Amino acid sequence: MTVRNEELSHLKEVILRMAGLVEAAIRDSVQSLVGRDSELAKKVIAGDYAINTLDVQIDEECIRLLALKQPMGKDLRFITTAMKITTDLERIADNAVNIAERAIELNEEPQLKPYIDIPRMSRIAQGMIRDTIDAFVNEDKKLAKDVIMRDDTVDDLNHRIWEELMGIMIRDSSTISRAVKISYISKYLERIADHITNIAETVIYMVDGKIIRHMLPDQI
Amino acid sequence: MTVRNEELSHLKEVILRMAGLVEAAIRDSVQSLVGRDSELAKKVIAGDYAINTLDVQIDEECIRLLALKQPMGKDLRFITTAMKITTDLERIADNAVNIAERAIELNEEPQLKPYIDIPRMSRIAQGMIRDTIDAFVNEDKKLAKDVIMRDDTVDDLNHRIWEELMGIMIRDSSTISRAVKISYISKYLERIADHITNIAETVIYMVDGKIIRHMLPDQI
Numbered sequence: 001m002t003v004r005n006e007e008l009s010h011l012k013e014v015i016l017r018m019a020g021l022v023e024a025a026i027r028d029s030v031q032s033l034v035g036r037d038s039e040l041a042k043k044v045i046a047g048d049y050a051i052n053t054l055d056v057q058i059d060e061e062c063i064r065l066l067a068l069k070q071p072m073g074k075d076l077r078f079i080t081t082a083m084k085i086t087t088d089l090e091r092i093a094d095n096a097v098n099i100a101e102r103a104i105e106l107n108e109e110p111q112l113k114p115y116i117d118i119p120r121m122s123r124i125a126q127g128m129i130r131d132t133i134d135a136f137v138n139e140d141k142k143l144a145k146d147v148i149m150r151d152d153t154v155d156d157l158n159h160r161i162w163e164e165l166m167g168i169m170i171r172d173s174s175t176i177s178r179a180v181k182i183s184y185i186s187k188y189l190e191r192i193a194d195h196i197t198n199i200a201e202t203v204i205y206m207v208d209g210k211i212i213r214h215m216l217p218d219q220i
Numbered sequence: 221m222t223v224r225n226e227e228l229s230h231l232k233e234v235i236l237r238m239a240g241l242v243e244a245a246i247r248d249s250v251q252s253l254v255g256r257d258s259e260l261a262k263k264v265i266a267g268d269y270a271i272n273t274l275d276v277q278i279d280e281e282c283i284r285l286l287a288l289k290q291p292m293g294k295d296l297r298f299i300t301t302a303m304k305i306t307t308d309l310e311r312i313a314d315n316a317v318n319i320a321e322r323a324i325e326l327n328e329e330p331q332l333k334p335y336i337d338i339p340r341m342s343r344i345a346q347g348m349i350r351d352t353i354d355a356f357v358n359e360d361k362k363l364a365k366d367v368i369m370r371d372d373t374v375d376d377l378n379h380r381i382w383e384e385l386m387g388i389m390i391r392d393s394s395t396i397s398r399a400v401k402i403s404y405i406s407k408y409l410e411r412i413a414d415h416i417t418n419i420a421e422t423v424i425y426m427v428d429g430k431i432i433r434h435m436l437p438d439q440i
Binding site: 063066067070072073076077080083084087166169170173176177180183 | 283286287290292293296297300303304307386389390393396397400403
């Protein structure tokens, strides 16, 4: 039995919806910090339920298709890729929840410094999600590779934020609790970019049937 | 076509081997900190290659079995579970590498304090891996649930370590860099326990075909 086209389109659609919610969760969690808006942070935390529901729904749909349609070749790879992608999307959303939780705590104290690099990391991560899901839906290997390359910029920003916060803490120990929380948010964003990189690698595998996880960038 | 028993046993065997390597990576990374043994830390970092290779190998074997054998029911669930488990095992190993990297940095400076709770977290995490893989191989739902319950203890230890380090940093700002690195190691161990919890949830799903991810503990 072959998987009908509309079944695959429906699967793509649900994944696009999930990715849209996850992208919004990243954006809103960082906005709740930058705009000192704890109500928005609470919305991000509450919204995780819908994302978890989609995760389970997509997983069940994939296993149903594997069991009933016994797909081969390209369809098989598409479905196993979908299962891996949603696992990463769900964990990205968990990281957005972590950011929102830290934002609520930070919003209760005076602001340590203007946030500049953290919104930048967030914008890069949002673009990475959009492009990696586009790459998945359109089987665009080039775009997926481009996403992987952007991970380095996020790593560099995380490192820069860490150095800056270390300086602030050493000069004034009353900043330690806030500075460490901000460093956690930066770490969460870095981990989000790592998850997106995992997704992009899985997409490349889907397109050409070659596992590139654990390869160095110049081998890809 | 059905999957032959020896094919599934072989898959189990490779996963057991991978889990053994990952458990050793956790143990050695923490030992490299406690014993101030940077050579051991370097071995953990170098050993990640073998774990990554097994990850790719298991994934390819699972996709081959799905494509050629078109398994149904229990076998299908076993194979999709194996694919998810190795993703988590591989990321646990990445966290052990992160611990080893921080250990090398910390070993270059005077020791801040005796490590007590971090080795405890490590021992709990090692036991969790062993039991969760046993639960997978023996389809033991009760053991998998027991593993999930232990995650709270790891979370509590991480929180306690964080409170203690905050106190140390506030009293003496010369400790900040080391204290934050130790707090990262504690966070890595907490994340390792989260990954093991994910595996245990997937095992429960495999056994009774019910997705328990995102359920509250008393619903499980």
